[in-house]
Amino acid sequence: MKSFFRILAVIFCSYSIAYGESFSLNTQVVSNVGDPIVIVSPDKLSTNYFVKATFDTNLTFKFYDLHGQSISIIPTPVFNKNKIITISVFNKDKKIFSKSIRLKYTKNRGKIPKLRLTxxxxxxxxxxxxxxxxxxxxxxxxxxxxxxxxxxxxxxxxxxxxxxxxxxxxxxxxxxxxxxxxxxxxxxxxxxxxxxxxxxxxxxxxxxxxxxxxxxxxxxxxxxxxxxxxxxxxxxxxxxxxxxxxxxxxxxxxxxxxxxxxxxxxxxxxxxxxxxxxxxxxxxxxxVNSTIQYGNIVNKNGKSEIIHE
Ligand SMILES: [Zn+2]
The missing domain is CATH 2.70.70.10 (Glucose Permease (Domain IIA))
Structure with a gap:
């Protein structure tokens, strides 16, 4: 099998909340609508933990086990009146982490192309x-x-x-x-x-x-x-x-x-x-590839590890 895709390393930002509650986010790459927000914890989180995403509506997302770490992927909506998306991590009903991200919307320059169909x-x-x-x-x-x-x-x-x-x-x-x-x-x-x-x-x-x-x-x-x-x-x-x-x-x-x-x-x-x-x-x-390939991208102290290709 050919290797089609050169994996570009993605830099994650790390946030330490309390011992055992550190998270890293790929916020550096999330800038346009449709970019996914990837949240990684170095710990295997119990099912008590979940992510709430707030934009025009509220949606919740679970954490999945990935090689002993936990990962949650949050889609950012293409149509959203509120250009800010807020993601919060909860442990049962306790909010332990929250971050807001402003999204850019693609501006169409010039004429919108018309599809030529049969x-x-x-x-x-x-x-x-x-x-x-x-x-x-x-x-x-x-x-x-x-x-x-x-x-x-x-x-x-x-x-x-x-x-x-x-x-x-x-x-x-x-x-x-x-x-x-x-x-x-x-x-x-x-x-x-x-x-x-x-x-x-x-x-x-x-x-x-x-x-x-x-x-x-x-x-x-x-x-x-x-x-x-x-x-x-x-x-x-x-x-x-x-x-x-x-x-x-x-x-x-x-x-x-x-x-x-x-x-x-x-x-x-x-x-x-x-x-x-x-x-x-x-x-x-x-x-997702950066998370899978580089494994533990945030240590227990919440210190970020800069990732290079
Ligand atoms: Zn297409």
Whole structure:
């Protein structure tokens, strides 16, 4: 397997609360909406500990065990009137740590690009009811990952599913022919020269089916509350319930569903308890990989250990 992704070290900031209650955060990389906030404790925290994130709504997130440490990943919302997100760590009902982060919103410079779709795709898009019904069905399928307890013995670092060029980044704003303006909730890869799609990590296939908009679609749960998605696949090689390993070929890049050209759309999501929220795949992979690769990034005294590549 090729190493597709040069792991960029992410510097975490450390906060010491009391003995046994130290946390480090990747706040240096969290600046844009969609960047995940990663909270790491050097201790194995009991289930009494949880994180509350406050933006336009309140959501709670649990800590997952990662090599004897504890990790909680908080998605930052792409649409949020309140540009400040506050995250607080609780031990039962006692707040032991709190930090507010101001998020930047992507400003679209110039004209919003219009997607050039085929006539058939335009017609399909006009069937809003069918699209919404399908979206709700997909949400219900992916939310089921909340009940999966997937804990591999050895968490591996994530790879990107393609070594091809990224043609559209996370957060890009575009206009559909029906006038709807949407942001891009994943990253797109071109299809040349390699049309294999690789699983980003070990995991369980939770969705492998065909949908109107995303075409042949695969979702994989990897543990730690992380789900990845692969859209517009040509040939699919995995089915629901399959265990996949990192780098396993799950399909070929295709042009199924509503597309302007053959490409792979890759998305990453964080489970929120009853649903899930998308995050920027690039910052998620670099932040989580730094935690997995460098292990104990905050010592018991809460002193930060500067991480180098
Ligand atoms: Zn896309």
């Amino acid at each position: 006539m058939i795709a335009k017609e399909i898009l006009n069937d809003k009811e069918a699209i919404q019904k399908e979206r709700n069905y997909l949400i219900s399928l992916v939310a089921k990952a909340n009940s999966i307890d997937f804990r591999p013995i050895d968490f591996k670092t994530f790879i990107l599913p393609s070594s091809n060029r990224i043609t559209s980044p996370f957060g890009a704003i575009r206009r559909y022919p029906n006038g709807r303006i949407q942001y891009h909730n994943g990253v797109d890869f071109s299809c040349n020269p390699d049309d294999n799609i690789y699983s980003a990590n070990d995991g369980i296939v939770i969705v492998s089916s065909n949908f109107i908009a995303s075409g042949n679609t695969v979702y994989i749960y990897h543990g730690l509350g992380i789900v990845t998605s692969y859209f517009h696949i040509g040939e699919v090689y995995v089915k629901n319930g399959d265990y996949v390993s990192r780098g396993q070929i799950i399909g070929k890049i295709g042009d199924t569903g509503i597309v302007t050209a053959k490409h792979l759309h890759f998305g990453t999501y964080i489970l929120t308890g009853s649903s899930y929220m998308e995050v920027n795949p690039i910052t998620l992979v670099s932040s």
